[in-house]
Amino acid sequence: MNPVDAIRLMTKHYPGGVDALAVLVGKSGETLRKEIAGASGYKLGVNDACTISEACIAIGSEHCNAYANAVAANCGGFVQLKVVERHAGQCH
Secondary structure, three states, X not given: XXXXXXXXXXXXXOOXXXXXXXXXXXXXXXXHHHHHHOOOOOOOOHHHHHHHHHHHHHHOOOOOOHHHHHHHHHOOOOOOOOOOOOOOOOOO
């Protein structure tokens, strides 16, 4: 998975989706949708991707580490996460 695909996956699982995250990065929902879709003339910047990633990690949304792992994988590594015991009802 490449980093933009990871952001696309993460936005699907963030409460409020793209529209909520667009507010955090100071863009309209439509602009952010085009950036993460790879529409011609639109590119997702690393600062916005990091802001989206931080927001997802902060609430522990599903796939919240996808961007960090995609970037690390492109560099030949991975992000080692702390093992925690999960209880029923926690996000994954």
